[in-house]
Amino acid sequence: MNLTNDDVRVLLLPGWLDSGPGHWQTRWEERHGDTRVQQADWQWPRRGDWMARLDEVLLDDARPALLAAHSLGCHLVAAWAAHSQHTGRVRGALLVAPPDLGRADTPPQLRGWWPPVAAALPFPARVVWSDDDPFCAPPQAQWLAQAWGAPASAIGARGHINAESGLGEWPEGRAMLLALAPAPVADKP
Template sequence: MKQDYRVLLLPGWENSGPDHWQSRWEARHGFRRVEQDDWIWPRRGDWMARLEEVLLEAPQPAVLVAHSLGCLLVAAWAAHTRHPQRVAGALLVAPPDVERADMPPNLYSWRPITRTPLPFPALVVYSEDDPFCDERAARTIVSDWEAQSMSLGEAGHVNGASGLGDWPDGISLLRGLVATLEGPAHKEEDAR
């Protein structure tokens, strides 16, 4: 993977534990986790401000790799930032449907889901048996964000409990996304 992009990991509610693929990617590939002040009672505005802060720390654009609530963070940030060019693309895994009645009160501040089209290329990966978002809701979110999508079949919440280990297929998806960012249009710019 070219080093022109920083890869930032955006965990969801309660952070990603040691068995989560995000934690494994951080250890194995040196990607940076965006730490939040409060993982238990997350506030959308606070998380957005922290993401903005990290994105503005370095001049090169980032590729965001988000899981669960981290996906909703990407959408909310993108709809409000004045610096969308800081993100080249995003891999969004298992977005939750926080508008469901059975969501815990910790996540009420994330309602309504930001549904503005994303201003950068994004691939949303979802599971058909995700306990936090049914397939129809996932497809609606993908459509609203005007993102590409891919179903993993039945993979739960695509987290540590899903038994993905290092999730090499996910790394392949990330590499594919980065390759599209480095496509012909970008090569023409480099040649100038």
């Protein structure tokens, strides 16, 4: 399915420290003109601030949105969806490589995100995880997917599904994202 910018926009939700060069989110931004949701503080992310920023960006444009989240961005989607009055603007969310925030080695900058929101999302979503993600074991990724009410897909041993994973533009991920958008409604005669 091909969507035009008139139909729906894609919002990129990077995780902690943002997504750098070579990351599939950066490549999507460059190739497709997707909008990266810029946060005021990538070093010390505050959940409430990140949630407010997502609301601001959603309200800046009347078009519905698809969310493409990576790592901590997945937890942003879950927390935001549990509190926002604007979830109807989202057509779907691709949640890639959600980290396990309960690990003993979770950086102190991310402790404010504990406990993770574990409620079903009010829009279609898909969780994508890797068999060897250093920040989340497969059982935890599957638990998050179940808690969020989303089907899960393992893509093999791809690390944290980031620039080091060798995915390039990751067309398979793009196809998963676009598949979440409902088909356009045909005009009735």
